[in-house]
Each structure stands twice: as C-alpha cells, then as structure tokens.
Amino acid sequence: MAQATGWLRHYYLLLSWPPGSRYLSAARRLPPSPSLANALPALFPKARTNPSFSLSATLSSSSSRPSSHTTNGTSADISVSLSEFHLHNTLTKRKEPFRPKVPGKVGMYVCGITAYDLSHIGHARVSVFFDVLYRYLKHLNYEVVYVRNFTDVDDKIIARANELGEDPLSLSSFYCDEFLSDMVHLNCLPPTVEPRVSTHMNEIINMIKQILDNGYAYIVDGDVYFSVDKFPLYGQLSGRRLEDNQPGQRVAVDSRKQNPADFALWKSSKHGEPYWESPWGPGRPGWHIECSAMSSVYLGHSFDIHGGGVDLVFPHHENEIAQSCAACKESNIGYWVHNGFVDVGSEKMSKSLGNFVTIRQVIDLYHPLALRLFLIGTHYRSTINYSKVQLEASSDRLYYIFQTLLDCENSLVQYSKDLTTASIPKDIADCINKFQVEFEKSLADDVHTPVALAMFSEPFEAYQ
Ligand SMILES: [Zn+2]
Numbered sequence: 001m002a003q004a005t006g007w008l009r010h011y012y013l014l015l016s017w018p019p020g021s022r023y024l025s026a027a028r029r030l031p032p033s034p035s036l037a038n039a040l041p042a043l044f045p046k047a048r049t050n051p052s053f054s055l056s057a058t059l060s061s062s063s064s065r066p067s068s069h070t071t072n073g074t075s076a077d078i079s080v081s082l083s084e085f086h087l088h089n090t091l092t093k094r095k096e097p098f099r100p101k102v103p104g105k106v107g108m109y110v111c112g113i114t115a116y117d118l119s120h121i122g123h124a125r126v127s128v129f130f131d132v133l134y135r136y137l138k139h140l141n142y143e144v145v146y147v148r149n150f151t152d153v154d155d156k157i158i159a160r161a162n163e164l165g166e167d168p169l170s171l172s173s174f175y176c177d178e179f180l181s182d183m184v185h186l187n188c189l190p191p192t193v194e195p196r197v198s199t200h201m202n203e204i205i206n207m208i209k210q211i212l213d214n215g216y217a218y219i220v221d222g223d224v225y226f227s228v229d230k231f232p233l234y235g236q237l238s239g240r241r242l243e244d245n246q247p248g249q250r251v252a253v254d255s256r257k258q259n260p261a262d263f264a265l266w267k268s269s270k271h272g273e274p275y276w277e278s279p280w281g282p283g284r285p286g287w288h289i290e291c292s293a294m295s296s297v298y299l300g301h302s303f304d305i306h307g308g309g310v311d312l313v314f315p316h317h318e319n320e321i322a323q324s325c326a327a328c329k330e331s332n333i334g335y336w337v338h339n340g341f342v343d344v345g346s347e348k349m350s351k352s353l354g355n356f357v358t359i360r361q362v363i364d365l366y367h368p369l370a371l372r373l374f375l376i377g378t379h380y381r382s383t384i385n386y387s388k389v390q391l392e393a394s395s396d397r398l399y400y401i402f403q404t405l406l407d408c409e410n411s412l413v414q415y416s417k418d419l420t421t422a423s424i425p426k427d428i429a430d431c432i433n434k435f436q437v438e439f440e441k442s443l444a445d446d447v448h449t450p451v452a453l454a455m456f457s458e459p460f461e462a463y464q
Contacts, residue, residue, distance in 0.1 A: 083444035085140060087305075088381060090313060090336040091237055095446050100304045101334060106142045107303030108134065109295040111312055112194070114151040115175035116160040119182055120356035121371065121386060122342045122349045126309050128372050129339045129380040129447075131188040133305075136443055146191040147298045149291060150176045153197040153284050158273055168274050169198055182359040185368035195294045197285065201276045204285045204293040207327050208265045208278075216326035220256045222268030222281040228261045231322045237336060238314035263319050265289050288319040292327065301328040307337040310381075311348070339380040349386060357386065370395040376449040404460050435459055 085098040100106045110130045113123055130148070137144045151157075152172035161168040176196070183190070197204070208224055211217045216230045228234045228242060235241055242261055254260075264286035269275035275282040295303065301324065306317065317336060324331035341348045344355045362371050374394035378384045435455055442451035 083441045085136075085444045086446055087335050087337060088446050089334075090317075090338050091333075096335070098335070100142065101302060104141075104143060106137050106144045106305065107299035108137075108144060108146045108305040108307070109291070109299055109303065110146070110148045110191075110306075111291055111308035111316065112148045112150050113175075113179055114154050114156055115172040115179065116154070116157040117175060117351060118358040118360055119175075119179050120342075120349055120351065120358050121362060121375070122309065122356065123179070124182070124186060124359050124371060125342050125375050125380075125384065126307075126339055127183060127188050128186055128375045130307055131186075132376060132380075132449060133307075133337070133447055134189060134191075136447060144192070145299060147193045147195065147295065148191040149294050150179075150194060150196045151287065151290065152176060153274065153290075154287060162272065172198075178360075182363075185363050186359070186372050187369060193298050195298065197290045197294075200290070200294050200297065201285075203297050204289055205266075205276075205278050207293040207296070207323070208285075208289060210327040211265065211323060214326055216322075217265055218258065219280055222266075222283060223256075223264055224266035224280055225257055225262040226265055226319065226323060226326070227258055228263075228322065229259050231326060233325070234261075234322050235318065237321055238318045240314055240318070263288060263315065265323070288316055289323055291316070292320050292323040296324070296328070296331075301331040302333075304334040305337055306333045306335075307339075310338040310340055313338055340378075340383045342384045342386050344386050362391065366391060366395045367398055370398045373398050373401075373453075377453060379446075379448055379450055381446075401456070401460070431459065431462070 086095040087098045088095045108130070110126065113119055127148075130146075134144060134146050150172070152169065154172075157172045158168050161171045164171065208217070211226065212219070212224065217224050217226050219225075242259070266278060266280055266283050266289075267286060268281055268283040273284070275284055295306065306320075308317070313336075321331075321333075343349065344357075347353055347355055349356050359371070362368075370391065371394070374391055375384065377394060435458070439452050439455050442448045442455065445451075
C-alpha cells in the first residue's frame with residue numbers, strides 16, 4: 001500500500017492537501033489536512049529519518065552520491081534514481097548544479113511585497129513558485145532558512161496613506177496581514193522569517209554607514225547616494241551598461257547626482273512623511289538597501305538563493321549586489337533566481353498599469369488551489385498569460401484531481417490489509433517506478449512543474 005500511495009504523496013509536494021472545502025464537492029469530502037508546518041515530515045518520513053536519503057550531504061562532500069533511494073520504509077522493491085538538482089542562475093544565464101555554500105543547509109531570500117494594496121496574481125506567482133522551491137529543497141533534505149521581507153516604508157505607501165488620510169505604517173501593516181491571509185489560502189508555507197523595514201532601521205543605517213566609510217557613496221543635503229562609478233561590476237546581473245543610462249532619458253535628472261544612474265540609499269524627510277533619525281538627518285531608506293541589510297541580518301553576507309520576479313533584476317537586484325559588495329567584500333549570492341511575469345493580453349499585470357486581478361477576486365470565484373495549479377502549470381521562468389478560460393480549465397482539472405485522489409484513497413482503505421501483505425505486480429511496480437523517476441527528474445531540472453504535473457495523467461487515467 002505504501003508503494004502504491006507513494007505517487008499520491010508526491011502530489012502533496014506541489015499542491016499540498018486542500019485546507020478546507022470551498023466550491024468543490026470532492027474537496028469537501030476529503031479529510032482535514034495536517035497543519036502546514038507538519039505536512040512535509042509526514043509526507044516524506046524517510047527524507048527526515050533515513051541517513052541514506054541525505055542527498056545534500058553527499059552532494060556537497062563529493063561527486064559520489066547515492067544512485068537510488070527507497071521512497072518508503074516498507075519495501076526495497078521500488079527505488080528512485082535521483083537526478084542532481086539544477087537551478088537556473090540569472091547571473092550566469094545558465095542552469096547550474098545546485099551546490100549550497102554550507103553542506104546540507106540552504107539560505108534563501110525572496111523579495112516580498114510593497115504593502116499598500118491587495119496583492120494581485122503576479123504576486124501570487126512569486127509566492128507560489130518560491131513555496132514550491134522551498135518545499136522541494138526540504139524534500140531534498142536540506143535545512144532551509146527562507147526569508148521573505150515586507151516593504152512597509154515606501155513612497156507608494158506614503159502616497160496611498162496621504163490619499164486616504166491614514167498613518168502609513170498602519171496602512172502597510174493592514175496590507176501585510178491581508179497578504180498573509182492570501183498565502184494561507186494558496187497553501188504557501190510560512191517563511192522562516194518575514195522581516196519588515198520599519199523594524200530594521202538600525203541595521204539599514206549601519207549598512208549605509210559602512211558603504212560611506214568604504215567610499216562607495218556620497219551625501220547631498222541629507223540624502224545619501226550610491227556612486228555607481230565606484231563599482232565597476234555594476235550591470236553584471238542585468239547586462240546593462242552604465243553608458244546606456246544617458247542623462248535626459250530618465251524621467252527626471254537630479255543634478256545633484258554625480259551620475260544619473262546613482263541611486264538613493266537614504267532620503268531626507270519631506271513635510272508630512274514618516275522619518276527616522278540618522279547621522280545624515282531625519283529620513284527613510286531608499287528602496288533597495290532594505291533587502292541588502294535584512295538578508296545580511298538573517299542569512300549573512302554570503303548565502304545561496306536570492307529571488308523574486310524578473311522585474312526586480314534591474315534596478316532592484318542590480319543595486320542590491322552593488323550595495324552588498326560595497327558594504328562587505330565577502331558578499332556573495334550563489335544563485336539569482338527570477339520568475340516570469342503574469343501578462344494580461346500583451347501587457348505585464350501590474351498595479352501601476354491598473355490591469356491587475358487580485359488574489360482575492362480570483363479565490364472568490366474559484367478554489368484557491370485552482371489558482372495555485374494554474375500558476376505552476378507553466379514553467380516558472382516563462383510568461384503566463386492570464387485568462388478566465390485557463391483558470392476555468394485549472395479549476396476543472398483540480399476537481400478531477402481531487403475526485404480521483406479521493407476515489408483512490410477510498411479504494412486503498414477498503415483493500416488496505418490485502419495490499420499491505422500482497423506483493424506488487426511487476427507491471428504496476430514498473431509504472432510507479434517510472435512515475436517517481438520522471439517526477440524527480442522533472443523537478444530536478446530547474447523545478448519543471450509542468451512536466452511534473454503532466455506525470456500524473458497516466459496513473460490517473462490508469463486508475464479511472
Ligand atoms: Zn528586495
């Protein structure tokens with residue numbers, strides 16, 4: 001029975017068990033889920049307890065690694081060849097073998113939302129993809145520290161709060177909570193830490209001081225700017241050259257800047273804005289510095305994965321590299337990982353373009369996991385075209401999956417005694433083995449979720 005349900009368990013990795021029962025009769029009949037925090041050890045018990053499963057230790061210590069492992073503790077009949085995990089790195093523009101800096105451990109920082117409105121499905125895509133990556137790394141038995149920040153001090157938040165006549169920090173706190181509620185619906189595991197800018201001012205100010213002391217920044221009228229000319233590697237992530245940033249092409253050229261591409265580390269406060277005291281006068285941080293500072297607090301200057309949506313490659317992540325290296329020479333990120341856009345028609349879904357659909361609007365109409373299935377149905381680096389037709393198709397597919405899983409579980413319960421003692425016929429064992437091998441292979445290939453999902457078609461059809 002354990003072997004036969006092995007592939008069912010794998011589905012948890014991508015979809016996880018439905019937390020409640022909304023809109024789908026099949027979902028309503030499913031048993032309640034274990035708590036999210038306890039889900040993975042329960043699903044992959046051997047990954048936690050069997051030392052021979054320890055992929056991470058073998059990967060990092062030498063090139064020799066287990067050629068196979070059993071997927072359950074009851075039989076050696078079915079084994080899975082593990083493919084080495086390869087992850088695409090935006091910096092090198094290649095898929096690379098995944099080798100963390102510390103054997104068995106992974107540090108991952110993902111840029112979170114700027115909290116001034118309800119989150120849209122572009123934000124859902126970032127969260128769901130990095131949740132799948134987080135679950136997959138845990139499945140590979142890595143000990144993962146996952147940090148996802150909230151930007152709760154920002155121009156957009158201040159502008160929105162002023163419009164509404166509210167306190168900016170109260171407004172952002174409200175939308176942080178709304179985002180967390182969306183994450184529960186989408187069955188995203190909570191990150192290890194979720195730091196906010198407003199509670200890390202000392203660390204941010206200290207990093208700016210360090211950058212100034214090291215000669216990479218300058219002060220003008222209470223503002224602090226990073227000098228891109230001092231950092232010859234500027235542009236390495238995005239491939240942009242400094243000479244591409246011609247004065248006059250930008251929206252507004254600030255004549256106080258030494259180079260138009262210089263960016264603010266600290267902004268002096270204007271009337272009516274929230275501010276914090278600093279050595280350069282009252283003000284608040286520029287957007288980019290927060291992630292350099294907060295990642296170093298929780299993961300150190302050198303860690304494994306830094307990610308976010310592809311729109312963050314430039315300028316946000318380019319500027320982060322410059323700041324972090326300017327503050328600490330040892331700063332180093334192993335893999336820069338970016339997911340693609342969600343488009344509506346031919347345009348990127350964004351708040352600024354006003355063409356966004358909120359997570360809330362979608363899950364009012366569909367089961368939240370239908371949105372999750374829709375998002376992971378496309379490889380994370382490709383663009384997703386949002387359409388109601390596709391969401392409908394994901395919803396139908398989810399219903400089919402739940403119903404099949406439910407029927408399957410009921411059958412297994414009915415015949416559980418026989419299945420525990422009976423040996424698995426060779427053709428079924430071969431089918432399960434093939435499924436698991438291909439499933440592992442597709443996730444090991446740069447988290448190729450569409451292929452992993454497609455793997456379920458054959459066993460589902462066989463069951464039907
Ligand atoms: Zn960031």
